[in-house]
Amino acid sequence: MTKSVNLEQLREHLSHAKDRLSREKLQILELFPLKNDFNREEYAFAYVRAERMGMRAINRRLSEIDWLPMQLDTKSEIVSESRSSMKRWLTAAFTGKPDSDQFGNDFMHVLTRCGLALGWDNPEFIKLASRIANLFRDLSCLIGIVYYCTWLAENNVDGLKLSNPDDLVKTAEEIATLMQSPEIYKYLRAPEQNDEHGGKRSKSRGGKDGGGTTAKKRPSLRVIENENHFDPFASDPVPVM
Numbered sequence: 001m002t003k004s005v006n007l008e009q010l011r012e013h014l015s016h017a018k019d020r021l022s023r024e025k026l027q028i029l030e031l032f033p034l035k036n037d038f039n040r041e042e043y044a045f046a047y048v049r050a051e052r053m054g055m056r057a058i059n060r061r062l063s064e065i066d067w068l069p070m071q072l073d074t075k076s077e078i079v080s081e082s083r084s085s086m087k088r089w090l091t092a093a094f095t096g097k098p099d100s101d102q103f104g105n106d107f108m109h110v111l112t113r114c115g116l117a118l119g120w121d122n123p124e125f126i127k128l129a130s131r132i133a134n135l136f137r138d139l140s141c142l143i144g145i146v147y148y149c150t151w152l153a154e155n156n157v158d159g160l161k162l163s164n165p166d167d168l169v170k171t172a173e174e175i176a177t178l179m180q181s182p183e184i185y186k187y188l189r190a191p192e193q194n195d196e197h198g199g200k201r202s203k204s205r206g207g208k209d210g211g212g213t214t215a216k217k218r219p220s221l222r223v224i225e226n227e228n229h230f231d232p233f234a235s236d237p238v239p240v241m
Contacts, residue, residue, distance in 0.1 A: 001163060002161040002162060002163045003161065003162065003163075004159055004160070004161055005159060005160060005161070005162050005165055006158055006159040007149055007152060007153055007157075007158055007159065009165070010149060010160075010165055010171075011149060013165040013166055013171075014142060014145060014146060014149075016166070017138070017142055017166065017168055018142060021135060021138055021139055024131075024135055025135065028107065028110055028128075028132060028135070029106050029107070029110060031110055031113070031114065032110060032114045032117050032118075033113070034098075034116075036097075040090055040095070042116070043112065043116070044086055044089075044090055046112045046115055047086070047098075047103075047104055047108065047109070047112045049112075049115065049120070050108050050109075050111035050112040050114075050115050051078065051079065051104065051105075051108045051111075051112075053111065053115075053120070053129060054078070054107065054108050054111045054129055054132060054133075055074065055075075055078060055079060057129040057130060057132065057133040058074055058078075058132065058133045058136050060133065061133040061134060061136060061137040062074070062136065062137060062140060064137065065137060065140060065141060065144075065169065065172065065173075068140055068141065068144040068176070069144055069147050069148070069176075070140070070143050070144050070147055071140055072136060072139060072140050074136060078104075078105040078107070083103075085102065085103035086102075086103040086104070088103075089102045089103055107132050110128065110132070111125070111128060111129060111132070114128050138168045138169065141168040141169050141171070141172040144172050145168065145171055145172050145175060148172075148175045148176075148179065151179075155188055157184075160174075160175065160178060162174055162175075
């Protein structure tokens with residue numbers, strides 16, 4: 001079952017989804033607090049392991065939506081080519097509990113704390129990694145839908161049919177399908193075709209001037225090439241939260 005949703009209504013759903021994802025992020029980051037007597041060397045090794053496992057889960061989720069026009073640049077935000085900030089933290093005389101202010105990414109710090117507390121094969125660790133990956137997937141879908149809405153508004157498409165506007169993945173998939181369908185092409189071509197047909201009818205009804213020749217009219221539509229008109233899929237990566 002689908003229902004008609006205009007762009008303003010869809011934007012309201014997206015605003016609610018953004019709030020929901022923000023709450024989910026905060027809830028995740030508060031999990032598995034680190035004990036005061038933690039070992040720094042053990043934590044650093046555990047972080048590298050958690051980062052590798054977390055990225056594997058995130059990339060697996062993002063590969064499911066690789067048809068989106070925009071993707072989160074998770075590698076540049078989460079995986080560091082240099083461990084210099086971690087080394088400085090390890091060798092510092094006084095350090096607090098680690099977070100992204102010292103090194104790394106806060107989501108990977110949560111995974112690290114979970115792995116140290118419960119073990120790397122614990123179902124809760126697998127569940128947490130999946131929860132983080134789902135958050136990244138949903139955020140990617142949210143960004144993609146916002147991008148789609150901008151494109152649709154610019155092309156005077158004020159509404160569309162969706163099965164569940166609160167389901168970000170499903171909504172992104174349905175809009176992506178619409179963007180590649182013949183229906184959207186026909187809709188966008190309709191004004192041009194009406195103008196062309198109207199111009200032909202006017203010409204056929206046109207009389208002759210005093211000299212016995214048919215009066216020429218200036219074209220009513222100037223056609224220009226717009227290479228990006230049907231390809232709103234090129235954009236720079238958006239940094240993660």
